[in-house]
Amino acid sequence: MTEHATIFGSLESFEKGVLEIIDDDPKRYTYSNMFDVASRSEPYEKVAVAKNMEYVLEVLRAEGTSGWRTAAHDEFALVMDGEVEIQFVKLADPSIAPEDKEGSVALPGDPEGTPMGRVVARQGHMTLLPKGAAYRFQAERPGVIMMQTIAGDDTVYKWAEICQTMP
Amino acid sequence: MAIDTSAGVQVDADEPNEHGYRTFRLGEFEFSRNEYFAYVRWPTGSHVVSADSFLKALQRDVAWDFFYGIVNFDGVVGTVNHYGTVDLFCGRYNDAYRKAELDHMENFGTPLIRETFKAMLDDWTNEGFDPFASPTETGSAFGPKRGNNHRAVTRHRVTASRMVGVRGDEQVRSDESGFPVNRQFMDVPQDEPEIYAEPGFEQDVASFNLFAYLSRSDVTWNPSVVAACKNSLACPTTEEYILPIIHGNDRVEWFVQLSDEIWWNVEDRDTGTARIKVVMKPGDVASMPADIRHQGYAPKRSMLFVWENASPELPELLSSGKLPPVAVDF
Numbered sequence: 001m002t003e004h005a006t007i008f009g010s011l012e013s014f015e016k017g018v019l020e021i022i023d024d025d026p027k028r029y030t031y032s033n034m035f036d037v038a039s040r041s042e043p044y045e046k047v048a049v050a051k052n053m054e055y056v057l058e059v060l061r062a063e064g065t066s067g068w069r070t071a072a073h074d075e076f077a078l079v080m081d082g083e084v085e086i087q088f089v090k091l092a093d094p095s096i097a098p099e100d101k102e103g104s105v106a107l108p109g110d111p112e113g114t115p116m117g118r119v120v121a122r123q124g125h126m127t128l129l130p131k132g133a134a135y136r137f138q139a140e141r142p143g144v145i146m147m148q149t150i151a152g153d154d155t156v157y158k159w160a161e162i163c164q165t166m167p
Numbered sequence: 168m169a170i171d172t173s174a175g176v177q178v179d180a181d182e183p184n185e186h187g188y189r190t191f192r193l194g195e196f197e198f199s200r201n202e203y204f205a206y207v208r209w210p211t212g213s214h215v216v217s218a219d220s221f222l223k224a225l226q227r228d229v230a231w232d233f234f235y236g237i238v239n240f241d242g243v244v245g246t247v248n249h250y251g252t253v254d255l256f257c258g259r260y261n262d263a264y265r266k267a268e269l270d271h272m273e274n275f276g277t278p279l280i281r282e283t284f285k286a287m288l289d290d291w292t293n294e295g296f297d298p299f300a301s302p303t304e305t306g307s308a309f310g311p312k313r314g315n316n317h318r319a320v321t322r323h324r325v326t327a328s329r330m331v332g333v334r335g336d337e338q339v340r341s342d343e344s345g346f347p348v349n350r351q352f353m354d355v356p357q358d359e360p361e362i363y364a365e366p367g368f369e370q371d372v373a374s375f376n377l378f379a380y381l382s383r384s385d386v387t388w389n390p391s392v393v394a395a396c397k398n399s400l401a402c403p404t405t406e407e408y409i410l411p412i413i414h415g416n417d418r419v420e421w422f423v424q425l426s427d428e429i430w431w432n433v434e435d436r437d438t439g440t441a442r443i444k445v446v447m448k449p450g451d452v453a454s455m456p457a458d459i460r461h462q463g464y465a466p467k468r469s470m471l472f473v474w475e476n477a478s479p480e481l482p483e484l485l486s487s488g489k490l491p492p493v494a495v496d497f
Contacts, residue, residue: 004351004467008426009449017448024442028456028493035450049452050421051494052476055399076394116368120361124378128330130371148401159497
């Protein structure tokens with residue numbers, strides 16, 4: 001019986017695919033690889049790898065301890081490589097991110113509020129970052145997080161650096 | 168004759184033919200099948216499709232409620248979703264049929280075409296054939312009418328309102344809930360995240376193993392919602408063999424390859440002219456512009472994160488030219 005080996009990517013081991021142009025502009029396909037992006041990112045730099053109107057998928061290099069952030073809407077963190085602890089605090093004053101504010105905002109220091117708990121997430125684990133809560137990431141070793149969120153003030157765009165632009 | 172459906176819609180269908188299958192009519196279209204093939208006839212032409220291919224495409228169109236944009240069953244037959252009504256066409260997005268003026272398209276209220284397609288799918292699917300399964304995991308679609316597979320063709324489609332695993336939302340899969348690990352994902356770790364919620368915050372401190380969840384999917388090529396940030400929908404899916412439809416976009420769609428490999432053939436949405444080929448490997452991210460159509464080939468069962476923007480105004484903004492067909496201009 002054939003045994004099937006499932007292949008996932010990581011910072012240590014990834015292989016980009018191929019965009020073969022027949023009759024089109026490669027820039028239209030915004031083609032990148034998140035491990036390649038994370039390998040060249042600063043810790044917790046929020047690099048957009050996908051954008052659809054106001055919505056984005058961001059790739060974060062998880063390394064050390066992030067700053068605290070919060071958003072007025074749910075966000076989701078999918079660990080693609082490594083192990084990440086996510087800590088949550090229910091903010092005493094959630095107006096730091098007003099209801100109509102899109103994307104997450106950085107908190108100036110430690111949050112004031114009630115501890116909600118924490119999650120230890122590894123490769124493949126998806127975690128809810130609930131609206132109105134402050135959260136931060138901790139990773140002892142470099143890892144990769146893909147965030148499903150809305151573009152915010154700290155979303156970083158560098159499409160020309162990360163995407164294939166030539167046939 | 169008319170068949171009354173549970174949705175209160177009357178479907179136009181004949182008594183079973185000599186092979187045991189009903190013939191269905193929708194406007195000026197007629198659908199019939201025999202032991203091997205499905206036939207579509209319209210005033211200016213006719214078309215034949217292998218029964219298994221037709222049922223696999225029909226299954227997706229029904230399960231997705233006509234999805235976003237165009238669902239091409241092949242290079243001739245398909246549907247266009249207008250979110251309330253649906254165009255059924257033959258040759259409309261095929262350059263040769265258009266030039267020969269043999270194409271035909273009619274618009275139907277969604278309930279009528281939905282119920283007609285559901286009745287056809289149910290009548291034409293034999294016992295042992297699962298249109299959602301990979302070829303090596305299902306029986307034959309062929310032969311004379313042989314029982315049915317109601318359970319397979321009426322599966323619940325996962326649509327989390329917040330996230331899978333959150334209390335009150337769609338739940339994770341397990342052996343106990345009838346979702347064993349797929350034969351091609353036996354090596355996928357099944358560990359769950361460690362969740363330490365303070366009392367009173369169990370609803371909001373939530374996490375689940377998405378890769379384990381996908382390893383237990385019993386269907387292929389069936390994007391379903393696991394997390395929603397307003398209109399941003401995470402729709403991961405497991406893929407094996409060939410996407411049974413060619414999806415024509417009415418908005419930008421994004422793919423993130425989570426595991427293994429998929430090849431995509433990308434064509435012009437309206438003519439079928441080849442544009443590019445994308446070979447996606449783990450970690451690869453690519454957008455599909457709103458003016459193309461695509462079909463995927465997965466040599467091994469793989470995990471694909473399909474990311475959709477469900478904003479209802481997008482098709483109008485794109486078709487009117489107020490939005491470009493690409494995700495990003497750089």
